[in-house]
Amino acid sequence: MRTSPNIIITGTPGVGKTSHCELLAQNTGLKHMPINQIAQDRDCVDGKDEELGSLLVDEDKLLDAIEDEVKQGGYIIDWHACDLFPKSWIDLVVVIRCDSTILYDRLEARKYSAKKLEENMDAEIMQVLLEEARDAYDEEIVVELQSDKIEDVEGNVDRIEQWIENWKEDNKEDREEE
Numbered sequence: 001m002r003t004s005p006n007i008i009i010t011g012t013p014g015v016g017k018t019s020h021c022e023l024l025a026q027n028t029g030l031k032h033m034p035i036n037q038i039a040q041d042r043d044c045v046d047g048k049d050e051e052l053g054s055l056l057v058d059e060d061k062l063l064d065a066i067e068d069e070v071k072q073g074g075y076i077i078d079w080h081a082c083d084l085f086p087k088s089w090i091d092l093v094v095v096i097r098c099d100s101t102i103l104y105d106r107l108e109a110r111k112y113s114a115k116k117l118e119e120n121m122d123a124e125i126m127q128v129l130l131e132e133a134r135d136a137y138d139e140e141i142v143v144e145l146q147s148d149k150i151e152d153v154e155g156n157v158d159r160i161e162q163w164i165e166n167w168k169e170d171n172k173e174d175r176e177e178e
């Protein structure tokens with residue numbers, strides 16, 4: 001049984017996943033697992049979508065590559081997809097959301113192609129990641145947090161830290177009862 005929870009932080013590119021993960025890791029000691037980077041470092045990339053410029057990740061290979069670590073608990077999984085991770089690994093799924101006009105400015109600043117910008121804007125407006133999370137995990141572990149202003153990051157991370165404390169307390173009690 002894990003003594004520290006595994007948390008997925010997901011959302012459309014640019015909503016603020018990395019910003020949340022880095023602050024949360026710094027404040028809690030949980031380990032940030034940026035999947036884009038890990039997939040490249042561990043040879044789990046099949047190629048690149050040339051039009052969108054995004055990596056094509058071999059998901060089975062990726063899961064094999066991270067399984068031993070994640071099963072120990074204490075990871076913050078940072079990716080724009082979530083439904084590939086087995087339910088039994090995951091304790092909380094945080095879907096970061098952003099107002100579409102604010103997200104547009106953030107993505108435009110990254111000089112995304114018109115197609116990539118449009119796809120990501122549509123995904124955010126249609127709340128694709130929230131639906132994916134709700135379909136893949138029990139609804140009580142899926143939380144939606146808004147991240148429009150810089151202060152939102154700190155507020156959201158405070159909330160997740162509080163949740164982690166509660167999770168640890170509950171799990172300690174469960175272990176003591178066994």
Ligand SMILES: Nc1ncnc2c1ncn2[C@@H]1O[C@H](COP(=O)(O)OP(=O)(O)OP(=O)(O)O)[C@@H](O)[C@H]1O
Binds near residue numbers: 014015020147153
């Ligand atoms: N709440 C916020 N208020 C203002 N700016 C923010 C906020 N969250 C993130 N940003 C800024 O938006 C940009 C994108 O943030 P970040 O890299 O954390 O997003 P991401 O979801 O991890 O993106 P990707 O999926 O492409 O890695 C960064 O320049 C970051 O500083």
